């Protein structure tokens with residue numbers, strides 16, 4: 326798949342890798358495990374100029390590119406997962422504006438996001454609505470020049486540090502009682518409050534929100550009333566494959582660490598890589614990583630070329646790459662023996678960091694539902 330990337334994409338990848346190596350690696354060491362976005366990380370990401378591929382050129386970006394989002398996430402996640410999360414959230418919380426924003430909304434918000442001057446987030450999940458997005462209970466009642474929003478949100482990444490976000494709420498219409506709409510919300514608005522900071526098994530800025538009588542001006546309605554569900558799904562379609570890319574970056578680091586450790590560690594008078602059981606683990610990891618890379622890049626290329634089945638390939642890439650990365654990292658822990666479960670070792674950290682990727686932006690099971698539905702629909706169309 327790599328031979329299908331343009332020279333510009335490969336140059337961009339080299340920039341991302343250099344940034345991860347020269348800037349993020351020392352920053353990760355300095356900051357350690359974190360549950361917010363410290364100023365140093367905010368500034369580093371802003372100055373890297375890597376937010377560009379998340380936004381169109383007309384609004385301060387470098388032109389939206391799924392391939393480049395994936396390349397950036399692959400490079401960052403293997404070195405410093407919190408940087409990858411913040412980067413991804415600028416996409417999740419910015420792409421809905423690219424897709425559905427009015428000219429005024431785009432002019433007002435996108436250049437700020439593209440430059441990294443503001444951080445954003447994506448508020449969809451609720452205590453009662455996880456995989457089943459249609460079960461949203463947060464409501465936005467039409468009050469003329471504004472909406473009044475009440476409800477709760479849970480598992481919102483970047484939620485503590487974000488300056489703004491995209492919020493999805495039910496806007497019941499007489500003919501569509503279950504309509505969901507999207508809104509641009511800003512932290513400065515009274516009523517959008519962090520209820521609880523959630524403690525994950527690995528570094529992550531993640532919170533639950535309580536939304537109480539939040540007045541959102543009508544100018545902040547994103548897209549048409551009732552257009553929220555489709556907008557959320559379109560956004561996840563693009564970003565899902567990039568979760569696969571992040572997993573790929575983590576798996577690659579696990580392989581690199583395992584190659585190094587298995588040659589240095591001596592047992593029974595020889596490096597443990599001389600045991601075929603160890604060498605085969607390395608081979609299995611390499612095969613899974615190459616397969617995942619192929620699927621992720623294919624999904625991204627399809628998205629950028631406007632292929633009709635891009636969403637199907639996005640789910641395949643997310644499912645395979647996150648599951649494969651988990652298997653690779655588990656093998657890496659095994660190769661490291663006791664060191665692998667020692668708090669603070671790289672593979673131990675990766676073991677905790679990879680786990681949530683099989684859950685967020687649609688669990689592995691939900692990806693299977695999407696993939697199977699696509700197959701059945703295609704089969705039905707063939708029979709027509």
Ligand SMILES: Cc1cc2nc3c(=O)[nH]c(=O)nc-3n(C[C@H](O)[C@H](O)[C@H](O)COP(=O)(O)OP(=O)(O)OC[C@H]3O[C@@H](n4cnc5c(N)ncnc54)[C@H](O)[C@@H]3O)c2cc1C
Nearest residue numbers: 447448449450455456480481482681684685686687688690
């Ligand atoms: C680290 C992290 C970051 C997140 N960031 C965000 C964010 O920024 N914004 C946001 O809105 N949300 C975010 N989420 C929420 C995330 O998208 C949800 O956790 C996810 O969609 C699953 O929902 P749930 O946790 O309620 O699990 P549930 O939906 O309750 O699922 C529980 C289990 O049931 C299975 N299941 C459910 N329905 C089906 C079905 N139809 N068929 C088969 N199996 C099924 C699931 O696969 C899973 O195994 C984040 C979550 C995590 C863990």
